[in-house]
Amino acid sequence: MTAKNEERKTGYSLGVGARRVIAYIVLILLTILCLFWFYLLFVNATRSKAQLNQGFTLIPSHYAFRNLYNLFHNSNLPILRGLLNSFFVAISAAALSSYFSAMTAYAIHAYDFKLKNAAFTFILAIMMIPTQVTALGFLSLLRRIGLMNSFIPLIIPSIASPAVFFYMKQYMESNLPRDLIESARIDGAGEFRTFNQIALPLMKPAIAVQAIFSFVASWNNYFVPALVLKKDSMKTLPILIATLRSADFLKFDMAQVYMFIFMAILPVIVVYLFMGRSIVAGLTAGAVKG
Template identity: 65%
Template sequence: MNANYYDSRKAKIQLTISRVVVYAILIFLSVLCLFSFYMLFVNATRSNADLQGGFRLLPSNYFLKNLVNAWNDASINIPRGLLNSFIVASCTAVLSTYFSALTAYGIHAYDFKLKKAAFTFVMAVMVIPNQVSAVGFYQMCVKLGWTNSYIPLIVPSIAAPVVFFYMKQYMESVLPMEIVDAARVDGSGEFRTFNTIILPMLKPALAVQMIFNFVLSWNNYFMPALLLDKAEMKTVPLMIAQLRSADYSKFDMGKVYMFILLAILPVVVVYIILSKSIIKGVTAGSVKG
Protein backbone atom coordinates (compact mmCIF):
# COMPACT_ATOMS: atom_id res chain seq x y z
CA MET A 1 0.00 0.00 0.00
CA ASN A 2 2.71 2.41 1.04
CA ALA A 3 4.98 1.38 -1.81
CA ASN A 4 2.09 1.83 -4.22
CA TYR A 5 1.44 5.31 -2.93
CA TYR A 6 5.12 6.10 -3.27
CA ASP A 7 5.15 4.79 -6.86
CA SER A 8 2.23 6.89 -7.97
CA ARG A 9 3.75 9.96 -6.34
CA LYS A 10 6.99 9.29 -8.17
CA ALA A 11 5.09 8.94 -11.45
CA LYS A 12 3.30 12.20 -10.78
CA ILE A 13 6.53 14.07 -10.13
CA GLN A 14 8.02 12.57 -13.30
CA LEU A 15 5.01 13.70 -15.29
CA THR A 16 5.24 17.21 -13.89
CA ILE A 17 8.93 17.40 -14.74
CA SER A 18 8.35 16.23 -18.31
CA ARG A 19 5.50 18.71 -18.68
CA VAL A 20 7.70 21.57 -17.53
CA VAL A 21 10.42 20.54 -20.00
CA VAL A 22 7.92 20.21 -22.86
CA TYR A 23 6.32 23.60 -22.18
CA ALA A 24 9.78 25.17 -21.96
CA ILE A 25 10.66 23.75 -25.39
CA LEU A 26 7.34 24.92 -26.85
CA ILE A 27 7.73 28.41 -25.44
CA PHE A 28 11.33 28.63 -26.65
CA LEU A 29 10.32 27.65 -30.20
CA SER A 30 7.39 30.06 -30.16
CA VAL A 31 9.65 32.90 -29.11
CA LEU A 32 12.12 31.90 -31.81
CA CYS A 33 9.31 32.06 -34.38
CA LEU A 34 7.89 35.36 -33.20
CA PHE A 35 10.99 37.29 -32.20
CA SER A 36 12.12 38.36 -35.67
CA PHE A 37 8.60 39.55 -36.47
CA TYR A 38 8.41 41.40 -33.18
CA MET A 39 11.70 43.14 -33.97
CA LEU A 40 10.32 43.98 -37.41
CA PHE A 41 7.31 45.63 -35.82
CA VAL A 42 9.34 47.52 -33.21
CA ASN A 43 11.84 48.77 -35.76
CA ALA A 44 9.05 49.87 -38.08
CA THR A 45 7.92 52.24 -35.33
CA ARG A 46 11.32 53.91 -34.98
CA SER A 47 12.90 56.78 -36.88
CA ASN A 48 16.09 56.30 -38.88
CA ALA A 49 18.15 58.34 -36.40
CA ASP A 50 16.73 56.36 -33.50
CA LEU A 51 17.53 53.08 -35.30
CA GLN A 52 21.16 54.12 -35.80
CA GLY A 53 21.32 54.99 -32.10
CA GLY A 54 21.04 51.50 -30.73
CA PHE A 55 18.94 48.49 -29.85
CA ARG A 56 15.46 48.92 -28.39
CA LEU A 57 12.96 46.31 -27.29
CA LEU A 58 9.90 48.56 -27.07
CA PRO A 59 8.05 50.34 -29.88
CA SER A 60 8.52 54.04 -30.48
CA ASN A 61 6.13 56.58 -31.98
CA TYR A 62 7.38 56.89 -35.58
CA PHE A 63 5.06 54.27 -37.08
CA LEU A 64 2.75 56.61 -38.99
CA LYS A 65 5.61 58.72 -40.27
CA ASN A 66 7.39 55.61 -41.57
CA LEU A 67 4.16 54.40 -43.14
CA VAL A 68 3.64 57.70 -44.95
CA ASN A 69 7.29 57.77 -46.07
CA ALA A 70 7.20 54.20 -47.34
CA TRP A 71 3.84 54.64 -49.03
CA ASN A 72 5.04 57.73 -50.93
CA ASP A 73 8.55 56.51 -51.74
CA ALA A 74 9.65 57.59 -55.22
CA SER A 75 11.71 54.57 -56.26
CA ILE A 76 9.66 51.79 -54.66
CA ASN A 77 5.98 52.20 -55.39
CA ILE A 78 4.68 49.90 -52.68
CA PRO A 79 0.95 50.68 -53.03
CA ARG A 80 1.22 49.78 -56.72
CA GLY A 81 3.17 46.63 -55.82
CA LEU A 82 0.53 45.58 -53.31
CA LEU A 83 -2.19 46.13 -55.90
CA ASN A 84 -0.23 44.20 -58.57
CA SER A 85 0.41 41.31 -56.20
CA PHE A 86 -3.22 41.32 -55.15
CA ILE A 87 -4.44 41.14 -58.76
CA VAL A 88 -2.06 38.31 -59.69
CA ALA A 89 -2.63 36.35 -56.47
CA SER A 90 -6.42 36.54 -56.51
CA CYS A 91 -6.70 35.57 -60.17
CA THR A 92 -4.28 32.71 -59.59
CA ALA A 93 -6.19 31.53 -56.52
CA VAL A 94 -9.55 31.53 -58.30
CA LEU A 95 -8.31 29.88 -61.50
CA SER A 96 -6.24 27.16 -59.86
CA THR A 97 -9.00 26.26 -57.42
CA TYR A 98 -11.87 26.27 -59.89
CA PHE A 99 -10.14 24.33 -62.64
CA SER A 100 -8.55 21.86 -60.26
CA ALA A 101 -11.98 21.12 -58.83
CA LEU A 102 -13.39 20.78 -62.35
CA THR A 103 -10.59 18.40 -63.36
CA ALA A 104 -10.86 16.38 -60.17
CA TYR A 105 -14.62 16.10 -60.70
CA GLY A 106 -14.11 15.02 -64.30
CA ILE A 107 -11.93 12.17 -63.14
CA HIS A 108 -13.98 11.41 -60.03
CA ALA A 109 -17.45 11.35 -61.56
CA TYR A 110 -17.04 10.00 -65.07
CA ASP A 111 -15.81 6.80 -66.58
CA PHE A 112 -13.71 7.13 -69.66
CA LYS A 113 -10.91 5.30 -71.34
CA LEU A 114 -8.06 7.61 -70.39
CA LYS A 115 -9.27 8.24 -66.85
CA LYS A 116 -6.61 6.18 -65.16
CA ALA A 117 -3.86 7.40 -67.45
CA ALA A 118 -4.87 11.02 -66.82
CA PHE A 119 -4.77 10.54 -63.07
CA THR A 120 -1.39 8.78 -63.16
CA PHE A 121 0.01 11.54 -65.35
CA VAL A 122 -0.99 14.30 -62.93
CA MET A 123 0.43 12.37 -60.00
CA ALA A 124 3.69 11.86 -61.86
CA VAL A 125 4.20 15.52 -62.77
CA MET A 126 3.14 16.79 -59.35
CA VAL A 127 6.69 17.02 -58.04
CA ILE A 128 8.36 18.55 -61.09
CA PRO A 129 9.42 22.03 -60.01
CA ASN A 130 8.48 24.98 -62.25
CA GLN A 131 12.08 26.09 -62.37
CA VAL A 132 13.24 23.19 -64.54
CA SER A 133 11.13 24.36 -67.47
CA ALA A 134 11.87 28.05 -66.86
CA VAL A 135 14.27 28.35 -69.81
CA GLY A 136 11.67 27.23 -72.35
CA PHE A 137 8.91 29.09 -70.55
CA TYR A 138 10.86 32.31 -70.65
CA GLN A 139 11.73 31.89 -74.34
CA MET A 140 8.10 31.23 -75.14
CA CYS A 141 7.01 34.35 -73.25
CA VAL A 142 9.59 36.50 -75.02
CA LYS A 143 8.44 35.21 -78.39
CA LEU A 144 4.79 35.93 -77.57
CA GLY A 145 5.55 39.36 -76.13
CA TRP A 146 4.48 38.25 -72.67
CA THR A 147 7.27 39.80 -70.67
CA ASN A 148 5.93 42.51 -68.38
CA SER A 149 2.54 40.87 -68.63
CA TYR A 150 0.53 38.99 -66.00
CA ILE A 151 -0.73 36.37 -68.47
CA PRO A 152 2.22 33.99 -67.91
CA LEU A 153 1.85 34.41 -64.14
CA ILE A 154 -1.91 33.82 -64.02
CA VAL A 155 -3.04 31.52 -66.84
CA PRO A 156 -0.69 28.56 -66.13
CA SER A 157 -2.32 28.21 -62.70
CA ILE A 158 -5.26 26.51 -64.42
CA ALA A 159 -3.08 23.41 -64.26
CA ALA A 160 -2.17 23.01 -60.58
CA PRO A 161 -1.47 19.32 -59.88
CA VAL A 162 -1.22 19.71 -56.09
CA VAL A 163 -4.60 21.45 -55.87
CA PHE A 164 -6.08 18.80 -58.13
CA PHE A 165 -4.84 16.07 -55.84
CA TYR A 166 -6.28 17.80 -52.78
CA MET A 167 -9.68 18.20 -54.48
CA LYS A 168 -9.70 14.60 -55.65
CA GLN A 169 -9.05 13.37 -52.12
CA TYR A 170 -11.72 15.65 -50.74
CA MET A 171 -14.30 14.43 -53.26
CA GLU A 172 -13.56 10.84 -52.41
CA SER A 173 -14.43 11.51 -48.79
CA VAL A 174 -17.47 13.78 -49.13
CA LEU A 175 -19.09 13.45 -52.55
CA PRO A 176 -21.77 10.76 -52.93
CA MET A 177 -22.51 10.03 -56.60
CA GLU A 178 -26.23 9.60 -55.84
CA ILE A 179 -26.55 13.37 -55.79
CA VAL A 180 -25.24 13.58 -59.33
CA ASP A 181 -27.71 10.90 -60.44
CA ALA A 182 -30.55 12.76 -58.77
CA ALA A 183 -29.57 15.96 -60.54
CA ARG A 184 -29.56 14.09 -63.85
CA VAL A 185 -33.06 12.79 -63.26
CA ASP A 186 -34.12 16.36 -62.59
CA GLY A 187 -32.75 17.25 -66.01
CA SER A 188 -29.79 19.31 -64.85
CA GLY A 189 -27.00 19.51 -67.43
CA GLU A 190 -23.61 18.12 -66.43
CA PHE A 191 -21.84 21.47 -66.37
CA ARG A 192 -24.66 23.10 -64.44
CA THR A 193 -24.67 20.27 -61.94
CA PHE A 194 -21.01 20.91 -61.28
CA ASN A 195 -21.39 24.65 -60.85
CA THR A 196 -24.60 24.77 -58.83
CA ILE A 197 -24.61 21.51 -56.87
CA ILE A 198 -21.08 20.14 -56.62
CA LEU A 199 -19.10 23.35 -56.08
CA PRO A 200 -21.17 24.46 -53.04
CA MET A 201 -20.54 21.05 -51.49
CA LEU A 202 -16.80 21.60 -51.86
CA LYS A 203 -16.82 24.99 -50.14
CA PRO A 204 -14.48 24.15 -47.25
CA ALA A 205 -11.89 22.63 -49.59
CA LEU A 206 -12.23 25.48 -52.08
CA ALA A 207 -11.74 28.06 -49.34
CA VAL A 208 -8.61 26.41 -47.98
CA GLN A 209 -7.08 25.99 -51.43
CA MET A 210 -7.90 29.57 -52.39
CA ILE A 211 -6.03 30.80 -49.34
CA PHE A 212 -3.02 28.54 -49.93
CA ASN A 213 -2.76 29.46 -53.58
CA PHE A 214 -3.24 33.13 -52.90
CA VAL A 215 -0.36 32.99 -50.42
CA LEU A 216 1.80 30.91 -52.77
CA SER A 217 1.33 33.42 -55.56
CA TRP A 218 1.69 36.43 -53.23
CA ASN A 219 5.07 35.11 -52.09
CA ASN A 220 6.27 33.92 -55.50
CA TYR A 221 9.60 35.41 -56.45
CA PHE A 222 11.38 33.30 -59.09
CA MET A 223 8.99 33.58 -62.06
CA PRO A 224 7.95 37.23 -61.62
CA ALA A 225 11.62 38.17 -61.27
CA LEU A 226 12.26 36.51 -64.62
CA LEU A 227 9.34 38.11 -66.43
CA LEU A 228 8.71 41.55 -64.96
CA ASP A 229 11.19 44.40 -65.13
CA LYS A 230 8.97 47.45 -65.66
CA ALA A 231 8.63 49.36 -62.39
CA GLU A 232 4.86 49.71 -62.60
CA MET A 233 4.39 45.98 -63.20
CA LYS A 234 6.50 44.73 -60.30
CA THR A 235 4.98 42.61 -57.56
CA VAL A 236 5.87 42.93 -53.87
CA PRO A 237 8.65 40.27 -53.68
CA LEU A 238 10.50 42.02 -56.52
CA MET A 239 10.35 45.29 -54.62
CA ILE A 240 11.74 43.60 -51.53
CA ALA A 241 14.62 42.19 -53.58
CA GLN A 242 15.13 45.67 -55.04
CA LEU A 243 15.52 47.01 -51.48
CA ARG A 244 18.27 44.47 -50.94
CA SER A 245 20.20 45.45 -54.06
CA ALA A 246 19.89 49.20 -53.49
CA ASP A 247 22.71 51.12 -51.86
CA TYR A 248 21.95 50.13 -48.37
CA SER A 249 23.81 52.77 -46.39
CA LYS A 250 21.78 55.61 -47.87
CA PHE A 251 18.45 54.14 -46.94
CA ASP A 252 16.06 55.32 -44.27
CA MET A 253 16.00 52.15 -42.19
CA GLY A 254 12.63 52.92 -40.64
CA LYS A 255 11.22 52.90 -44.13
CA VAL A 256 12.96 49.62 -45.01
CA TYR A 257 11.38 47.89 -42.02
CA MET A 258 8.03 49.37 -42.98
CA PHE A 259 8.34 47.97 -46.53
CA ILE A 260 9.00 44.49 -45.18
CA LEU A 261 6.11 44.81 -42.75
CA LEU A 262 3.74 45.87 -45.55
CA ALA A 263 4.90 42.93 -47.68
CA ILE A 264 3.99 40.29 -45.10
CA LEU A 265 1.11 42.00 -43.29
CA PRO A 266 -1.79 40.98 -45.59
CA VAL A 267 -0.93 37.30 -45.25
CA VAL A 268 -0.40 37.56 -41.49
CA VAL A 269 -3.78 39.24 -41.00
CA VAL A 270 -5.60 36.60 -43.05
CA TYR A 271 -3.73 33.90 -41.15
CA ILE A 272 -4.63 35.28 -37.73
CA ILE A 273 -8.31 35.35 -38.69
CA LEU A 274 -8.42 31.93 -40.35
CA SER A 275 -5.57 30.02 -38.68
CA LYS A 276 -7.77 27.19 -37.46
CA SER A 277 -9.08 26.16 -40.86
CA ILE A 278 -5.74 26.84 -42.54
CA ILE A 279 -3.93 24.47 -40.17
CA LYS A 280 -6.61 21.84 -40.70
CA GLY A 281 -6.14 22.28 -44.43
CA VAL A 282 -2.42 21.47 -44.24
CA THR A 283 -3.08 17.82 -43.53
CA ALA A 284 -6.38 17.20 -45.26
CA GLY A 285 -4.85 16.94 -48.71
CA SER A 286 -1.59 15.28 -47.83
CA VAL A 287 -0.78 11.76 -48.88
CA LYS A 288 -1.96 9.21 -46.41
CA GLY A 289 0.85 6.71 -46.06
Protein backbone atom coordinates in the same frame (compact mmCIF):
# COMPACT_ATOMS: atom_id res chain seq x y z
CA MET B 1 23.26 -4.56 -22.64
CA THR B 2 21.55 -4.68 -19.27
CA ALA B 3 23.37 -1.52 -18.23
CA LYS B 4 22.15 0.19 -21.36
CA ASN B 5 18.60 -0.87 -20.74
CA GLU B 6 18.88 0.25 -17.17
CA GLU B 7 20.10 3.64 -18.32
CA ARG B 8 17.24 3.98 -20.74
CA LYS B 9 14.78 3.16 -18.07
CA THR B 10 16.06 5.75 -15.64
CA GLY B 11 16.27 8.31 -18.46
CA TYR B 12 12.66 7.81 -19.29
CA SER B 13 11.09 6.87 -16.06
CA LEU B 14 10.71 10.63 -15.68
CA GLY B 15 7.20 11.23 -14.44
CA VAL B 16 4.51 12.56 -16.72
CA GLY B 17 4.65 15.82 -14.81
CA ALA B 18 8.34 16.35 -15.53
CA ARG B 19 7.92 15.43 -19.18
CA ARG B 20 5.06 17.88 -19.44
CA VAL B 21 7.18 20.68 -17.99
CA ILE B 22 9.98 19.95 -20.48
CA ALA B 23 7.47 19.90 -23.34
CA TYR B 24 6.04 23.27 -22.35
CA ILE B 25 9.50 24.83 -21.98
CA VAL B 26 10.55 23.63 -25.45
CA LEU B 27 7.25 24.75 -26.97
CA ILE B 28 7.52 28.20 -25.43
CA LEU B 29 11.12 28.56 -26.61
CA LEU B 30 10.10 27.56 -30.14
CA THR B 31 7.18 29.99 -30.02
CA ILE B 32 9.60 32.76 -29.10
CA LEU B 33 12.00 31.64 -31.84
CA CYS B 34 9.17 31.85 -34.40
CA LEU B 35 7.73 35.18 -33.29
CA PHE B 36 10.83 37.09 -32.14
CA TRP B 37 11.89 38.22 -35.66
CA PHE B 38 8.43 39.45 -36.54
CA TYR B 39 8.07 41.26 -33.24
CA LEU B 40 11.43 42.92 -33.88
CA LEU B 41 10.21 43.85 -37.36
CA PHE B 42 7.07 45.39 -35.88
CA VAL B 43 9.07 47.34 -33.29
CA ASN B 44 11.55 48.63 -35.85
CA ALA B 45 8.80 49.60 -38.29
CA THR B 46 7.41 51.91 -35.59
CA ARG B 47 10.73 53.62 -34.86
CA SER B 48 12.19 56.66 -36.56
CA LYS B 49 15.43 56.61 -38.54
CA ALA B 50 17.25 58.33 -35.69
CA GLN B 51 15.90 55.91 -33.09
CA LEU B 52 16.99 52.97 -35.21
CA ASN B 53 20.55 54.28 -35.13
CA GLN B 54 20.47 54.35 -31.34
CA GLY B 55 20.43 50.59 -31.12
CA PHE B 56 18.32 47.69 -30.07
CA THR B 57 15.06 47.79 -28.15
CA LEU B 58 11.93 45.70 -27.66
CA ILE B 59 9.68 48.68 -26.97
CA PRO B 60 7.63 49.96 -29.93
CA SER B 61 7.78 53.65 -30.75
CA HIS B 62 5.16 55.88 -32.38
CA TYR B 63 6.53 56.62 -35.84
CA ALA B 64 4.60 53.91 -37.69
CA PHE B 65 2.35 56.31 -39.58
CA ARG B 66 5.22 58.71 -40.26
CA ASN B 67 7.21 55.80 -41.77
CA LEU B 68 4.22 54.62 -43.76
CA TYR B 69 3.66 58.13 -45.09
CA ASN B 70 7.32 58.47 -46.08
CA LEU B 71 7.27 55.07 -47.72
CA PHE B 72 4.17 55.83 -49.78
CA HIS B 73 5.70 59.12 -50.89
CA ASN B 74 9.08 57.66 -51.77
CA SER B 75 9.33 57.93 -55.54
CA ASN B 76 12.16 55.37 -55.69
CA LEU B 77 9.98 52.64 -54.21
CA PRO B 78 6.63 52.16 -55.95
CA ILE B 79 5.18 50.18 -53.05
CA LEU B 80 1.53 51.11 -53.69
CA ARG B 81 1.88 49.96 -57.27
CA GLY B 82 3.63 46.82 -56.02
CA LEU B 83 0.84 46.08 -53.56
CA LEU B 84 -1.79 46.51 -56.27
CA ASN B 85 0.13 44.32 -58.74
CA SER B 86 0.69 41.63 -56.13
CA PHE B 87 -2.97 41.65 -55.10
CA PHE B 88 -4.17 41.49 -58.68
CA VAL B 89 -1.90 38.57 -59.61
CA ALA B 90 -2.44 36.63 -56.39
CA ILE B 91 -6.24 36.98 -56.33
CA SER B 92 -6.57 36.01 -59.99
CA ALA B 93 -4.23 33.03 -59.57
CA ALA B 94 -6.07 31.87 -56.44
CA ALA B 95 -9.46 32.08 -58.17
CA LEU B 96 -8.32 30.19 -61.26
CA SER B 97 -6.36 27.52 -59.45
CA SER B 98 -9.14 26.65 -57.00
CA TYR B 99 -11.96 26.71 -59.57
CA PHE B 100 -10.16 24.73 -62.26
CA SER B 101 -8.54 22.30 -59.85
CA ALA B 102 -12.01 21.51 -58.52
CA MET B 103 -13.16 21.04 -62.10
CA THR B 104 -10.26 18.71 -62.92
CA ALA B 105 -10.84 16.72 -59.75
CA TYR B 106 -14.56 16.54 -60.58
CA ALA B 107 -13.75 15.07 -63.98
CA ILE B 108 -11.84 12.23 -62.33
CA HIS B 109 -14.25 11.84 -59.42
CA ALA B 110 -17.66 12.00 -61.08
CA TYR B 111 -17.15 10.27 -64.42
CA ASP B 112 -15.98 6.94 -65.75
CA PHE B 113 -14.04 7.10 -68.97
CA LYS B 114 -11.27 5.19 -70.61
CA LEU B 115 -8.36 7.50 -69.86
CA LYS B 116 -9.51 8.33 -66.32
CA ASN B 117 -6.86 6.37 -64.46
CA ALA B 118 -4.15 7.35 -66.91
CA ALA B 119 -5.02 11.04 -66.48
CA PHE B 120 -5.05 10.74 -62.70
CA THR B 121 -1.70 8.93 -62.62
CA PHE B 122 -0.22 11.48 -64.99
CA ILE B 123 -1.27 14.45 -62.85
CA LEU B 124 0.17 12.79 -59.75
CA ALA B 125 3.39 12.09 -61.61
CA ILE B 126 3.94 15.71 -62.65
CA MET B 127 3.11 17.04 -59.20
CA MET B 128 6.70 17.50 -58.10
CA ILE B 129 8.17 19.06 -61.26
CA PRO B 130 9.50 22.42 -60.14
CA THR B 131 8.71 25.46 -62.29
CA GLN B 132 12.37 26.42 -62.24
CA VAL B 133 13.48 23.61 -64.53
CA THR B 134 11.10 24.67 -67.29
CA ALA B 135 11.66 28.40 -66.77
CA LEU B 136 14.07 28.70 -69.69
CA GLY B 137 11.59 27.30 -72.21
CA PHE B 138 8.78 29.20 -70.50
CA LEU B 139 10.60 32.50 -71.04
CA SER B 140 11.43 31.79 -74.67
CA LEU B 141 7.77 30.91 -75.24
CA LEU B 142 6.73 34.22 -73.69
CA ARG B 143 9.18 36.13 -75.89
CA ARG B 144 7.83 34.38 -78.98
CA ILE B 145 4.17 35.12 -78.24
CA GLY B 146 4.81 38.58 -76.79
CA LEU B 147 3.81 37.92 -73.19
CA MET B 148 6.89 39.29 -71.45
CA ASN B 149 5.97 42.11 -69.06
CA SER B 150 2.48 40.74 -68.69
CA PHE B 151 0.56 39.33 -65.74
CA ILE B 152 -1.02 36.62 -67.91
CA PRO B 153 1.92 34.15 -67.67
CA LEU B 154 1.79 34.51 -63.87
CA ILE B 155 -1.96 33.87 -63.68
CA ILE B 156 -3.08 31.43 -66.39
CA PRO B 157 -0.61 28.60 -65.55
CA SER B 158 -2.24 28.25 -62.11
CA ILE B 159 -5.17 26.54 -63.88
CA ALA B 160 -2.91 23.46 -63.92
CA SER B 161 -1.99 23.04 -60.23
CA PRO B 162 -1.49 19.32 -59.52
CA ALA B 163 -1.18 19.77 -55.75
CA VAL B 164 -4.44 21.72 -55.49
CA PHE B 165 -6.09 19.13 -57.74
CA PHE B 166 -4.88 16.32 -55.48
CA TYR B 167 -6.32 18.01 -52.41
CA MET B 168 -9.69 18.58 -54.12
CA LYS B 169 -9.79 14.98 -55.27
CA GLN B 170 -9.16 13.72 -51.73
CA TYR B 171 -11.81 16.05 -50.38
CA MET B 172 -14.40 14.94 -52.95
CA GLU B 173 -13.86 11.32 -52.06
CA SER B 174 -15.11 11.89 -48.54
CA ASN B 175 -17.50 14.80 -49.06
CA LEU B 176 -19.12 14.52 -52.47
CA PRO B 177 -21.01 11.25 -52.82
CA ARG B 178 -21.63 10.11 -56.37
CA ASP B 179 -25.26 9.34 -55.54
CA LEU B 180 -25.80 13.03 -55.05
CA ILE B 181 -24.42 13.77 -58.50
CA GLU B 182 -26.62 11.03 -59.92
CA SER B 183 -29.77 12.48 -58.38
CA ALA B 184 -28.92 15.92 -59.73
CA ARG B 185 -28.72 14.29 -63.15
CA ILE B 186 -32.18 12.76 -62.76
CA ASP B 187 -33.49 16.22 -62.01
CA GLY B 188 -32.34 17.08 -65.48
CA ALA B 189 -29.55 19.51 -64.70
CA GLY B 190 -26.83 19.75 -67.34
CA GLU B 191 -23.35 18.44 -66.46
CA PHE B 192 -21.75 21.87 -66.35
CA ARG B 193 -24.58 23.23 -64.22
CA THR B 194 -24.39 20.23 -61.88
CA PHE B 195 -20.75 20.98 -61.32
CA ASN B 196 -21.25 24.69 -60.71
CA GLN B 197 -24.45 24.55 -58.70
CA ILE B 198 -24.32 21.23 -56.85
CA ALA B 199 -20.68 20.19 -56.56
CA LEU B 200 -18.95 23.56 -56.07
CA PRO B 201 -21.11 24.71 -53.12
CA LEU B 202 -20.35 21.43 -51.35
CA MET B 203 -16.65 22.04 -51.96
CA LYS B 204 -16.65 25.46 -50.25
CA PRO B 205 -14.39 24.55 -47.30
CA ALA B 206 -11.82 22.92 -49.58
CA ILE B 207 -11.98 25.79 -52.04
CA ALA B 208 -11.49 28.33 -49.25
CA VAL B 209 -8.38 26.56 -47.91
CA GLN B 210 -6.86 26.03 -51.34
CA ALA B 211 -7.67 29.57 -52.48
CA ILE B 212 -5.73 30.85 -49.47
CA PHE B 213 -2.77 28.58 -50.17
CA SER B 214 -2.73 29.60 -53.83
CA PHE B 215 -3.02 33.26 -52.89
CA VAL B 216 -0.09 32.96 -50.48
CA ALA B 217 2.03 31.00 -52.95
CA SER B 218 1.45 33.58 -55.66
CA TRP B 219 1.86 36.53 -53.29
CA ASN B 220 5.26 35.19 -52.18
CA ASN B 221 6.43 34.03 -55.59
CA TYR B 222 9.73 35.55 -56.64
CA PHE B 223 11.66 33.42 -59.15
CA VAL B 224 9.43 33.46 -62.24
CA PRO B 225 7.87 36.94 -61.76
CA ALA B 226 11.35 38.43 -61.47
CA LEU B 227 12.21 36.96 -64.88
CA VAL B 228 8.95 38.00 -66.53
CA LEU B 229 8.24 41.47 -65.14
CA LYS B 230 10.95 43.96 -66.11
CA LYS B 231 8.90 47.16 -66.21
CA ASP B 232 8.97 49.11 -62.94
CA SER B 233 5.25 49.78 -63.03
CA MET B 234 4.50 46.04 -63.18
CA LYS B 235 6.79 44.74 -60.46
CA THR B 236 5.29 42.73 -57.62
CA LEU B 237 6.43 43.03 -53.99
CA PRO B 238 9.09 40.27 -53.93
CA ILE B 239 10.80 41.87 -56.94
CA LEU B 240 10.74 45.25 -55.22
CA ILE B 241 12.30 43.65 -52.14
CA ALA B 242 15.13 42.35 -54.32
CA THR B 243 15.59 45.89 -55.69
CA LEU B 244 15.63 47.18 -52.14
CA ARG B 245 18.34 44.65 -51.30
CA SER B 246 20.51 45.47 -54.29
CA ALA B 247 20.26 49.23 -53.80
CA ASP B 248 22.92 50.71 -51.60
CA PHE B 249 21.67 49.64 -48.22
CA LEU B 250 22.80 52.56 -46.09
CA LYS B 251 21.47 55.20 -48.44
CA PHE B 252 17.98 54.09 -47.47
CA ASP B 253 16.01 55.17 -44.52
CA MET B 254 16.04 51.92 -42.55
CA ALA B 255 12.69 52.79 -40.99
CA GLN B 256 11.19 52.66 -44.47
CA VAL B 257 12.91 49.35 -45.21
CA TYR B 258 11.35 47.77 -42.11
CA MET B 259 7.97 49.30 -42.94
CA PHE B 260 8.22 47.92 -46.47
CA ILE B 261 8.90 44.38 -45.21
CA PHE B 262 6.08 44.78 -42.71
CA MET B 263 3.62 45.79 -45.44
CA ALA B 264 4.76 42.90 -47.65
CA ILE B 265 3.92 40.24 -45.06
CA LEU B 266 0.95 41.96 -43.39
CA PRO B 267 -1.82 40.66 -45.72
CA VAL B 268 -0.76 37.05 -45.18
CA ILE B 269 -0.55 37.53 -41.42
CA VAL B 270 -4.02 39.08 -41.34
CA VAL B 271 -5.52 36.22 -43.34
CA TYR B 272 -3.73 33.75 -41.10
CA LEU B 273 -5.04 35.36 -37.91
CA PHE B 274 -8.61 34.84 -39.12
CA MET B 275 -8.22 31.53 -40.91
CA GLY B 276 -5.24 29.92 -39.16
CA ARG B 277 -7.16 27.04 -37.65
CA SER B 278 -8.85 25.87 -40.80
CA ILE B 279 -5.58 26.30 -42.70
CA VAL B 280 -3.70 24.08 -40.27
CA ALA B 281 -6.56 21.59 -40.21
CA GLY B 282 -6.75 21.61 -43.99
CA LEU B 283 -3.02 21.02 -44.36
CA THR B 284 -3.01 17.36 -43.53
CA ALA B 285 -6.18 16.41 -45.41
CA GLY B 286 -4.39 16.40 -48.75
CA ALA B 287 -1.16 14.94 -47.48
CA VAL B 288 -0.14 11.31 -47.53
CA LYS B 289 -1.99 8.98 -45.27
CA GLY B 290 0.35 6.46 -43.72
